[in-house]
Amino acid sequence: PPLVSLRQVSKRFANGTLALQGMSLDCGEHDFISFLGPSGCGKSTALRLIAGLTRSSSGEIAWSRTNSGASTSDRELGFVFQEPTLMPWAKVFDNVWLPLKLAGMSRDAAAPVVTQVLEMVGLSRFADVYPRELSGGMKMRVSIARALVTRPRLLLMDEPFAALDEMTRIKLNNDLLSIWREHRFSVIFVTHSVYESVYLSNRIVVMAPRPGRVVDEIRIDEPYPRG
Ligand code: ADP
Ligand code: ADP
Numbered sequence: 001p002p003l004v005s006l007r008q009v010s011k012r013f014a015n016g017t018l019a020l021q022g023m024s025l026d027c028g029e030h031d032f033i034s035f036l037g038p039s040g041c042g043k044s045t046a047l048r049l050i051a052g053l054t055r056s057s058s059g060e061i062a063w064s065r066t067n068s069g070a071s072t073s074d075r076e077l078g079f080v081f082q083e084p085t086l087m088p089w090a091k092v093f094d095n096v097w098l099p100l101k102l103a104g105m106s107r108d109a110a111a112p113v114v115t116q117v118l119e120m121v122g123l124s125r126f127a128d129v130y131p132r133e134l135s136g137g138m139k140m141r142v143s144i145a146r147a148l149v150t151r152p153r154l155l156l157m158d159e160p161f162a163a164l165d166e167m168t169r170i171k172l173n174n175d176l177l178s179i180w181r182e183h184r185f186s187v188i189f190v191t192h193s194v195y196e197s198v199y200l201s202n203r204i205v206v207m208a209p210r211p212g213r214v215v216d217e218i219r220i221d222e223p224y225p226r227g
Contacts, residue, residue, distance in 0.1 A: 001064045002026035003154055003186055004050060009059030011045050018211035019045040022059070025205065025214075027154065032180060032187045034197035034204045042212020043190040047156050050188065051079055078147030078185075080157040084139040086131040086146075092118070093127040096145045103150070110149075117145040120179055137168035144176070148185075155180075157189045161196070173199055 020042035
């Protein structure tokens with residue numbers, strides 16, 4: 001069964017803007033889906049609806065059940081924004097620990113997992129530095145580690161690399177793909193870059209604005225040569 005299903009989901013904001021109209025989508029296990037389209041086509045709105053950060057005006061968003069019978073919820077979702085939104089007063093380690101801390105896990109208990117995700121994103125040697133000492137690309141790596149530390153089944157990324165220079169962006173795209181291949185979570189990746197969507201995803205959901213809506217879906221079964 002799909003991890004999450006959208007059925008005819010629409011979002012109209014209080015000011016009357018129809019940001020998203022009638023979106024339907026099944027996101028399966030180990031999918032890497034891109035939402036591709038120009039500014040204003042509802043990509044962020046769709047992602048925020050899936051994340052539960054905003055409520056739909058109509059339609060249905062259904063999560064698959066986990067083994068424990070619980071609905072997929074917070075801890076099974078990771079979210080990465082374009083701004084890394086790190087706590088400046090906390091070391092890299094403590095920034096990544098935060099979601100586990102909020103779930104009641106002590107620093108010691110969380111240490112093995114935090115260490116492991118820092119390794120995953122290539123930041124093993126930076127656990128004890130503060131965010132201000134890091135480049136933009138490295139801050140983004142911290143943000144990805146923080147999103148993955150709870151081992152979510154679905155990682156939502158809202159134009160994560162758009163503010164980075166091209167070399168950094170290419171490197172992050174490569175590394176994100178390797179991590180995704182190895183760890184088998186699903187990804188929904190918002191971008192207005194055709195390059196990124198083709199390089200990264202196995203499904204491209206093409207969207208258009210006014211009103212925001214899906215106009216096509218492209219499946220890439222034999223993906224672009226990866227790695
Ligand atoms: P994208 O991520 O593709 O750039 P958005 O989902 O951010 O698109 O926005 C889709 C449309 O909804 C745009 O016209 C945008 O201005 C509008 N919109 C987004 N957020 C709000 C809001 N909080 N209130 C009113 N309109 C909004
Ligand atoms: P992005 O394109 O990176 O998604 P936006 O500029 O579309 O960023 O949106 C930034 C924030 O402003 C979002 O929280 C969005 O919901 C809100 N927003 C966007 N457009 C409008 C709007 N027309 N009216 C009110 N809020 C908006």
